[in-house]
Amino acid sequence: MPLANEKTTAGRDDGSLRVLNGEAADRLAAISRVLTVPAGRPVMMEGAPATELYSVSQGIVSVFKLMPDGRRQITGFLYPGSFLGVTFNAETTYAYSADAVTAVTLRAYPRRDFERLLDEVPGVRRAFIAAMADELTEAQDRMLLLAHRSASERLACFLLTLAGRQAGKGGEPVDTVYIPMRGSDIADYLGLTAETVSRTLAVFRRKGIVHAERGGSIGILDRGALEALAGPLSRHI
Amino acid sequence: MPLANEKTTAGRDDGSLRVLNGEAADRLAAISRVLTVPAGRPVMMEGAPATELYSVSQGIVSVFKLMPDGRRQITGFLYPGSFLGVTFNAETTYAYSADAVTAVTLRAYPRRDFERLLDEVPGVRRAFIAAMADELTEAQDRMLLLAHRSASERLACFLLTLAGRQAGKGGEPVDTVYIPMRGSDIADYLGLTAETVSRTLAVFRRKGIVHAERGGSIGILDRGALEALAGPLSRHI
């Protein structure tokens, strides 16, 4: 599973779309261009002409908005399967910026061609609408988080969410979560400061709930406590 | 423009969809059922089977999530043209609840029929995807607001947004904003408490920026000041 450029014939399991039948995958692959972005580099910029849209194949992308005063809100960390740069309506520019958190492989689809596929291929359409509905649901969950939750609730929720995302493959929950993003990224994602994130994580460590591992991973020692801290959230994003 | 039940032959200007050609409107109308909900009553409940989805024709709907501990986050106030109860994916239940803020007229579409129209009628599909993209963009803007902004920034932004929405029809900005929602609704929307909303509004009044009018309207006396308070936000939602 190399990180370098792949062939355009990639099938359903390359993560370019969550659920995708053969035809849809082929048609998408046919109009797509594969590109890679090194960790930390920009993927797209708010305000740039939206000539194409992307899906994440490998790696993690952060999507964010900048305020003129320099503050930044990361609106999401996108994993393989997510779409990026979707701007239908009259808009012809991207509504947000995106950076590569890790080294990233993307598929780029020319906007016109993609829209044509939406019309022609039911499988593409369904997958795309489902992906958007997912993102919308997730956005609403995160509004709840940002509006009404304490720092430890936010961080506990974040860790459990990441753990859940990584568990996806196998099924059983993982006890070690790989966290490639920096503290300030997490802070901007959760609406906190880097200091508060650090402090809160320190508290978790002191309580024996988590354990900092080598290389940006942290081990979950007491999932129950973490879930209790995450608080009364019906569903973990 | 009566608020009571309308005929199913309603055309393109009834607000059931933003931009819609004749065929799409007709096909949608054909599968839809019109219903009205009095102010303050529930429209749908989180967790209920998602057998149909809705579009708002007239009035305002609040969409919200409840936490087990009673806290509530209003994720949006929906105006005519917005969709409600969209749950593709495997999910068969609604992801959120909704109440009628004012008396509301809705169109209900059986989920299966609507999905079929998405496949068959390009106009419906485009309008629907555009509406979702809009909602997503709006959700991201509101994340920014909830995460990083002070109470007065939030409230100023809220007022300007409402003013902008009501200006839509004519074009020139309005100076009187109709605010049918209660203080606690605004608070739950902005991630504040009702007390803070009241206090902040009192400050605005004291400064001569706004003026409380009769019947739940407030007059904007100094739009410039309000925009300055709303702060460095590139685009008002």
Add this chain to the structure above:
DNA sequence: CGCCTGGTTGATTTCATTCAAAAACGGTGG
């Protein structure tokens, strides 16, 4: 008239931010 809901105002507390500085980390080049 009195009740009930919703809005206002005040006093206090709490929690995250801010400002500041030290410590750890990771890469680079001698």
Add this chain to the structure above:
DNA sequence: CCACCGTTTTTGAATGAAATCAACCAGGCG
């Protein structure tokens, strides 16, 4: 291999903004 640098993380103390707790006021309605 180690010293050096810039960056990121950690920790501390002080500040500040909104939440909380609580009381009071105004209007609508039985």
